[in-house]
Amino acid sequence: MAGLKIENVTKTFGDYDALSNVSLDVANGEFIAVLGPSGCGKTTLLRLVAGFEQVNKGTITVGGKVMSDPKMNVPPEQRRVGIVFQNYALWPHMSVSENVGYSLKVAKVDKAEREQRIRQALELVDLQGYGDRRPANLSGGQRQRVALARCLVSTPSLVLFDEPLANLDVHLRASMEDEFASFHKRTGTTIIYITHDQAEAMALADRIAVMDKGHLVQFATPRELYEQPATPMVASFIAQGMVLPAKVLTAEVNGQCKVDILGQEAIFRCRTGQAVTGDAKVCIRSADIVPAENDGIEVRVKRSVYRGGGSRIEAVAADETQELHFDLADPKRLAEGETTHIAITSGWVIPEANV
């Protein structure tokens, strides 16, 4: 097991910057999710760490050993990095045991030890007795577990997951999420988990690296990302936060400041040292919006979706540009076209409003 250090890594394909100046410091045994929309560079990052691509600038260090820099690239076969591929990449012409034991055979581990370690690995993923099967005869979840066992058996220093749940149906996803979490707990392996699904990342990771257009936007714990998004992109990407323009009326005191939002004053959370500005952006969650009497912000309901036990209301503010959404508990109801009043109780002043 080992930590991973990515320093100022840049990767270009032709004149396209897939990654620009990305730095990540991952501690030994940490579970890191790399999260971002498609095309954000997360897969490129994984391929750089695995050694399939070479960096243009910067260095990648695993366990204190430099693996990549612009002049040198340790080939993937010598990195001791495990990968769980999106499509599992199980070799169809080999049995489950042969798949799992491949890396041991390559390393010329003798037969008795090999068999023992294959058995252990299969036990770890709860696939005892499946050794003689062919991948084609396994279910999606079982294939995923074989892929896990295959990557475990060689005790890699680092395990990379490339969107491993993207090909599974919803029910299986939840149970595989549990499986990954307990796998991490049992093995203590450093894990880099690539995904575009923020719920998955929030559920699994110790820390999440949010990427956008080749840049690392924010690297923080799931709670921090949710409560204190650094940019509008993170705010809207994580749990569908609403990003609205606002004026910061007072400077930060004890992590709070007074803002003017949609003509109403409110106390918002903010970063230390937040200054007064007329050009701020704030992040609001639907839980921050409550129905108000006539003195609140007037909004017109655009759509009401029944969600069981309550409705999700999509509304637009009086200026017809700012869209909001919030939950309305039963028995209250709002119909489309109706106007109502709301109050915004809390929110977060986004520090880097203009990124």
Added chain:
Amino acid sequence: MTIYGEKRQGADTVLIAGVAIIVAMLSIVPMLRLAFEIIMPQGNLSAAPLRTALSGSATWTATLHSLQVGIGGTLLAVILGTAVALLVSLTNVRGRSTFVLLYVVPLLIAPQVTALAWLQLFGPASPFLKLIGMAPALGSKNPLYSTTGIITLLGVQYGPLVFLMVRAGLRKLPRELVEAALSSGASRLTVLRTIILPLMTPSIIGATALAFVSCVGNFGIPAFLGIPAGYLVLPTLIYQRLAGGGPAVLSEVAVLSMLIGLIAMAGILAQDYTSRRRDYRIASTSLPASPFELGRWRPLAEVAMWLLIIIVLVLPIVGLFLTSLVAAYGVPLSMKTVTLANYAFVLFDHAAAKRAFFNSFGLSIAAAAFAVFVAVPLGYLITWRKRWWTRFLNLSAELPYALPGVVLAIASLLLFLKPLPIIGLQIYNTIWIILYAYLARFLVLALRPTISGLQQIDRSLEEAAQVAGAGLIRRMRTIIFPLVAPATLAGGVLIFMTAFSELTVSALLWASGSETIGVVIFSFEQGGDSNYAAAISTLTIVVIFALMLLTNLFARSLPNGVLPWRD
């Protein structure tokens, strides 16, 4: 419990260099040698051979003839092949897979065998026509000894080639496109005209170019049908010059082969242009469109289909077979005259024929095995290790097959006329020069299915082995080869079939002792021994058909489209 990956840093370099050298030796070197001969004939800067070759009226007559039969044969092949592909792919005719199996057979039968079969069917000595009492008077001219005859047979021979390419295109047509048009209210004919055919243009243009190259480069058909009528095309002109003048006229025929190469190159460039605009990867997992119901027209379409098989396959083979059973030219076939003596003669008595079976078998096996082992690393470099030069590698491997066989044969002659430098080995006039030409010519037949196989395999399978610590050589052996082997081996079978009765190359390279089956058939026919030629030809057809059926048994483990005759 530490695991180290295999440290074979050099393996990449060795593999790349090895494969590149092999391709260069088989493609670049002979072509450069040919070009050198045209610029500097016999080592001296001189334009004399160029002038001689280009000023002779025979050259231009043959060029004109080549274009004539090339364009005519291509047109016929495209019309036939496209029509059959549309019928088989888009409608609900029955018996499709058997039909495809049979329709593709003419492509796998050597052209000279096709020519011989048709000649035997229509000639005044035709046992078949005699049987049904329709034989023309002995001594009358066989109608196939004509331009029309050559064009007809080229169309029959290469119609299946067009069929295969258009059918492959139609298979990739996502059904949503057809269904969307139908639900917009278009009739089936409108859909065919406005959706399907426009989408098939790349396939049809590519197929047209390929058919043109094949028709122009064909030797067997114009040799059997044209030479007796005094109608020469460039390949047969080259053959006659060389047969008459020997190595002395090599410089001159090099110019002629360049001429045929240039004509073919126009076709190759057109094909390359269209294939570059096409992605061979399976883009959508959509099912093919549901077939159009023909309704009451279906029996009619089916009758037409099977009539085509009878005309292009059954009748010629029957004609050939009947000829192989009669004792001598012109003898009518009856229970009294039927004999297996021709078979006994070619298999046991005739020394050259016996040798030819042995030679052709060995050459085909060697060419197939070589191609299989080179195609996997070569295909791997081309598909999974794309660099700017891998495309060049692919084109180089295509070149000896894409250019007419005559061109490669002349280049091989020039290359090996003198003993090999340093080791002083003389392979001119031996079987080894034929082997060299076969290796060069047929490599691509195993390379193409390998590439299409690799394109259908997810590369992460290799990457998974890489992160497991496996070096390149091991990955090649344990992952890549097993995964792509079925496709590559099917290519090997294709090579065996093509090489087994090959004539174009060996007609120019053979010597006494290194006869091939194709050469022996040709010699028998030229010597008037059609019965012996027919007997050997029948045997080759049996071998090829048996191989087709045998490989069909393993077809389940093959990627789609690797076995041309399998639907």
